């Protein structure tokens with residue numbers, strides 16, 4: 115039988131097969147090298163941001179320290195104001211200059227208008243029925259307009275002035291009681307600040323307080339405070355599955371899933387009760403309003419009224435609960451942190467404290483309580499708040515965004531689904547932008563138009579653009595009246611025997627003081 119082996123062993127064909135073999139080899143090599151060239155060309159064409167070395171699976175996760183904003187600042191000093199990290203499998207762009215922040219939040223705002231997926235936020239916020247974590251799209255747009263136009267508009271914020279003034283007066287009374295009955299003893303000012311910010315959000319959103327001092331609900335009040343703390347802790351918990359999805363099963367064993375579910379159930383029950391309490395009263399309030407009698411409406415009332423009025427767009431119970439949760443999650447702890455740092459810096463700089471007190475006392479004179487109307491004229495106060503936001507943005511790494519398309523930032527290619535972290539803390543301390551960047555000098559903001567409203571990218575504690583914070587006026591109004599009330603009637607000293615007040619930071623997404631803010635108040639006598 116004439117086989118293939120014989121064919122190739124035929125003398126005439128041996129040379130031809132050698133040629134054929136050589137031809138195939140050369141062709142293969144040619145194809146391979148063209149492919150490599152194309153790949154290299156593609157690689158050359160895509161100009162990825164610089165990136166530190168990384169490990170398989172973990173990527174750069176192992177390089178992150180407990181104070182993430184500080185670690186990222188050091189890395190940006192080595193790799194530049196725009197660099198790429200790989201947090202597990204999640205490509206993450208770190209942005210640390212005003213120019214690159216402007217590209218993210220203004221030039222390419224639309225491309226970066228999404229938030230990265232987080233399984234925990236999704237669960238706690240009713241499948242993203244809130245505003246802050248909702249994916250960019252029609253639902254988010256409706257929620258944004260609801261929040262900006264109805265819940266947090268300048269008019270609405272102004273309508274809650276009486277609540278802020280009442281709470282500030284209560285704060286003054288509490289401090290005075292301490293100054294008189296425990297003269298010379300330190301007071302935990304951080305705790306008082308935390309309480310007032312929480313009470314203001316509670317009254318504005320829910321119509322009443324759920325704090326310890328709330329009439330008749332001591333235990334319930336305590337429960338609510340604990341619930342809020344647990345909610346904050348669950349929302350800020352590191353979920354390995356967000357970075358290495360195939361490790362998601364770990365959460366069934368490390369207790370995270372159970373913890374999140376428990377917090378969700380407890381808060382849901384609480385909010386159900388709040389909605390039940392509002393069901394009748396909000397209709398009565400609406401009727402009285404129609405008859406020309408102005409009734410004080412809280413945010414739940416406004417949401418329920420919106421639900422009744424709206425036909426095309428469904429606002430269900432879960433939407434209302436999720437929006438209320440947003441107000442607490444985004445508005446309470448942030449404002450408290452901002453106030454605590456502002457007070458810390460004022461106490462660390464007696465010159466600033468004296469100058470600020472002089473301004474406040476000249477305008478508010480000897481009245482027992484300050485009115486918001488008087489605060490409008492306090493220019494140095496506004497400069498002090500800006501300077502505090504520059505050095506201590508409460509959310510130093512802002513709230514992450516995610517790209518929804520391929521886009522160029524500072525000439526670098528940023529692929530779709532890249533997370534973006536803006537290091538507002540590093541931008542605020544950049545010596546190229548700020549003279550004496552590490553010094554607390556409010557005077558730099560006098561006769562200076564730079565503001566934190568999202569137009570000046572060297573000062574962006576509230577972010578900017580379409581996903582910028584809608585609660586800026588609400589937060590600053592609460593901060594101003596609280597600061598003024600604390601500094602108007604009292605002088606403040608460090609506890610005897612203590613060294614200077616430190617500015618150490620606790621780890622976390624919202625960066626608090628590490629140690630309690632203990633200070634001694636004395637009544638001011640002109």
Ligand code: HEM
Pocket residue numbers: 219245246247258261266440441442444445446448449452507508509512513514515575576577578579580581582583584585586588589
């Ligand atoms: C000092 C206090 C506050 C700080 C530092 C702060 C900071 C921020 C930041 C950095 C963002 C993300 C912005 C961005 O992605 O560009 C944000 C978003 C948000 N903030 Fe605030 N915030 C504060 C107070 C408040 C208050 C009082 C409320 C409401 C009562 C609030 C509600 C929200 C909401 C709902 C969002 C999400 C907006 C969206 O994704 O469309 N914040 N905030």
